[in-house]
Structure formats: C-alpha cells, structure tokens
Amino acid sequence: MMALSPKRLLWAWEHGRRRHPIDRALLLHALAAPDLPPERLADQPLGCRNAALFTLRCAAFGSRLDAWLDCPACGERLEFPLEASQLPPTSAQHAEPLRVAGHRLTRPTSRHLARLVPLDDERQAAMQLLRDCLPSNAPLPEDEAALTDLLEAAEAALEVQDPWAELSLAFGCPACGHQDSASFDIADYLWEEIDARARELLDDVHVLARAYGWSEPQVLALSDARRTAYLERVQA
Numbered sequence: 001m002m003a004l005s006p007k008r009l010l011w012a013w014e015h016g017r018r019r020h021p022i023d024r025a026l027l028l029h030a031l032a033a034p035d036l037p038p039e040r041l042a043d044q045p046l047g048c049r050n051a052a053l054f055t056l057r058c059a060a061f062g063s064r065l066d067a068w069l070d071c072p073a074c075g076e077r078l079e080f081p082l083e084a085s086q087l088p089p090t091s092a093q094h095a096e097p098l099r100v101a102g103h104r105l106t107r108p109t110s111r112h113l114a115r116l117v118p119l120d121d122e123r124q125a126a127m128q129l130l131r132d133c134l135p136s137n138a139p140l141p142e143d144e145a146a147l148t149d150l151l152e153a154a155e156a157a158l159e160v161q162d163p164w165a166e167l168s169l170a171f172g173c174p175a176c177g178h179q180d181s182a183s184f185d186i187a188d189y190l191w192e193e194i195d196a197r198a199r200e201l202l203d204d205v206h207v208l209a210r211a212y213g214w215s216e217p218q219v220l221a222l223s224d225a226r227r228t229a230y231l232e233r234v235q236a
C-alpha cells in the first residue's frame, strides 16, 4: 500500500473526476493495489476492491469516518462516527465462488456492475447479475417464485460470505425509533474525500505560488505542517 501523497491524490482527482463511478472506483483500486495488473482489476470481486479502498482510505485519512444518512421513515439526518473496528475485517477477502443452494456463483465484480448500468429496473438488474454470476451451463429456475428464492439466497450468502461486496450498516433512528439498514459505498465516500482534499490542495498551491513564486511540485513537496505554516504567514 503506497500512501496517498498530495501529488498522487491530485493525480487521482485529475484523472477520476470525469469518469463514471465504476471506472473511478477502478482508478482508486489501482492506487490501492499497485501490485495487481491493471487489466485484471475489473475482474476482482467487489469485496476485494472495497476492502482495498477502505485500507487506502485509512492510510490517507485515518481509521475514523464521519458517516451520515437520512432516516427513510422521518427524514431526520443521522450523523455518526464509524471506526474501522466496527466494520468487517479487510484482510480475509476471497475470490472463490459463493455457495448458494447447490450452485457455485462467481463473486460480483466491477465488470458485472458495468453490464447493469443500462438497466433502470432494480429487479431486472438483480436478475441480470444473478445470471452473470451463475456458471454458463447452469439454467435459471423457470418458476418465478423459485427464481426469487435463489436471488434472495444469493443476496444473503453475499452478505455473510463477502460483507465488503455491499456493506450495509444497521441503524436505529433516535427521532422516530425506526430500525433499518443502509448501504455504505466506500468508493463514493473515498472519492468525495479525495475531491474535497484536492480542492484544498489546489487552493494552497494557488495562494503559495502567488505569494512566493513557487511551482506546483514545490508546494506539493512541502509537508502538511510546513504548508500550513507558510499559509498562516501569507494570510496573517
């Protein structure tokens, strides 16, 4: 794991900001897992990708996250800290097939997600994903109820066997008592942090370049402490 230096962070922001979220997550995965050949990243299980992104996030911004969600029952904004210790471990990621009701399903990957982008209907997308993850010679049940059962079993198996694939957080709303769970997308969360940090760094470069005539690489090479100290002097 390479640290996300100011230079690398700005590189990621520059190359990721116009990409589709799936491609942006792959770009961040490349930073998080530099040993994996780039052409293989799209076929890595989402659990592996997300665990790697969370490890990168902790290295760059620390192991505490400020999370928030809006209660679906009353609309109350819930803000709460999340510690790495409250989330599934990132170390035990697997790539072997999921075992579901006698089937062996491939774990969903970024390539699978990309195939779902044109589909608007959630059920249709879930069925497409199920079809893509089943071995090519395994027929889907023809009966609608059996199909729904298999889909639900697959979702439950993924949650237990690969919690990082689609992380969900259980919560209780203090305002109305509603109990529910909400999905937590580490790729989106990390991107928002990178976007905010990149804009701060660009502001810093702008101020210090004007004040001292330094180049962007010179400003980015400063430690956070020195950059802050010079900014304080410029702004005093």
Ligand SMILES: [Zn+2]
Residues within 6 Å of the ligand: 071, 072, 073, 074, 075, 076, 173, 174, 175, 176, 177, 178
């Ligand atoms: Zn509520």
